[in-house]
Amino acid sequence: MPELPEVETIVRQCRPRLVGRRIAAFNSAWPRGCRPSVAHVRRNIVGRLVHAVSRRGKFIVLELDDGGHLLIHLRMSGRFEWLDGGNGRPRHVRAAWGLDDGNRLLFCDARKFGRITYTRDLAGATADLGPEPLERCFTAARLGHLLRHRRRQLKPLLLDQTVIAGLGNIYTDEALFRAGLHPLTRSDTLRPAQIRRLHQAIRSVLRLAIRNHGTTLDWIYPGGWMQRRLMVYGRTGEPCRRCRTAIVALRVGQRGTHICPKCQRRGEE
DNA sequence: TGAATTGTTATCGT
């Protein structure tokens, strides 16, 4: 569920509490979640200073003072929780970092799909990720190349992290709506104007979502209010905010997909 | 109770 805007929000929120802190302890009773292993992660991060906290695609990236990196992927249901005493007893705690200021950061994940990975080779670990859609180098021309170079349906292509890093199911549906494109349209059939519109739609919807601290739809990700601005995702049967036509749910590559059948026609325009 | 949920990876087909 957490996609680029949610991960970006989490990174911005935890950055001031992590940067400059020394990791005093790391514990996890969840072998599958830590790579290469819990012991390896602990051995390499305990005693290190956190130099920076950033994001690459949907990965949270902790840069340590010896050049090592800790990558955290939240997948479907992962979340960070600070052990303040304020928020009761956190559930589904899978890993915990103790900091030199006495604070504890918890990684909670009901479904255990998340991953914590230590690497000395950040570039290698993120080599198969596509460009960052909000960076300056992600131009309409660059998107056009990515689209024209393949013959795929737009929706699975946009979800593919090796093509563009950070889009998930929500913002793919939202970007396609804003661009007026049907999710089954072949990527190599878009005209220049459509490519420019899709490029603008992707960037503007991601920026709007970050301004709104992401989307809160259920128990998984709290604190955002982008759900108020969603045009199609999760609005099956509700009227399109643009033309009042009922939003339709369909299945594209085993993914729930939401469109306005009038605003997103197949083929042309 | 089982359907829904998601990103990644393995596998199948063209």
Add this chain to the structure above:
DNA sequence: AACGATAACAATTC
């Protein structure tokens, strides 16, 4: 061979 489509998988919630 390379690419695209599809299935399987992790585990829980409602």
